[in-house]
Amino acid sequence: AARVDGDIVAVAPLPLIRAVGILSRHKKPLFLKSYVASREAAHQLAMYTAMDGVDALHKDLSIEACGGVARSPFTGLLQLVDDEKTFGWVTGTGIKIFLVTHDRRLHERSVTTLLEALHVAFADAVCGPFTDVDDPSEALGAAFAAKVDAVTAAAADSLPAV
Structure with missing residues (x-):
């Protein structure tokens, strides 16, 4: 609650899941859904700055992969x-x-499950004979955004804190 002109006004809490973003393999933005409208630019910046962590981790993991160690698609926490x-x-x-x-401290398994569900939704949206593999952004329209909303809403209700 906040006080405005002496009156107490209810303030909606910010959502647990703040944004979902997808970048192509060429680092082109394909999708960004920010659940806090005033932070959309910050969330876009977060995607790009997190790429440094992905690039460093991916380089290290690809070296391990050459040694026969399979890598997980989950990168873990990239930035705070x-x-x-x-x-x-x-x-x-x-x-x-x-x-x-x-x-908020979340179980890594819960975050992994959510990211896996988002990956499945993405794959469902772009798997088609006429989808451009290098630029699948045309397949990521309103139907995909609705699916992302459904996945994140269901997950937000079930994400346990540590």
């Missing part, structure tokens, strides 16, 4: 800025999926 954490997921085709959450 103010009260927001950015997690990542790198698909086998180099697509990067980012999740920005409130700075």
Whole structure:
């Protein structure tokens, strides 16, 4: 609650899941859904700055992969800025999926499950004979945004804190 002109006004709490973003393998933005309208530019910046972590991790993991060690698509926590954490997921085709959450301790397994569900939604949206693999942004319209909303809403209700 906040006080405005002496009156107490209810303030809606910020959502646990703040944003979902997808970058192509060429670092082109394909999708960004910010659940806090005033932070959309900050969430876009978070995606790009998290790329440094993805690039460093991916380089290290690809070296391990040469030694026969399989890598997980989940990158873990990439950055913590103010009260927001950015997690990542790198698909086998180099697509990067980012999740920005409130700075609350979450089970890594819950975040992984959510990113995996977002990856499945992305794959469902772009798997088609006429989808341009290098620029699938045309397949990521309103139907995909609605699917992302459904996945994140369901996850937000079930994400347990540590």
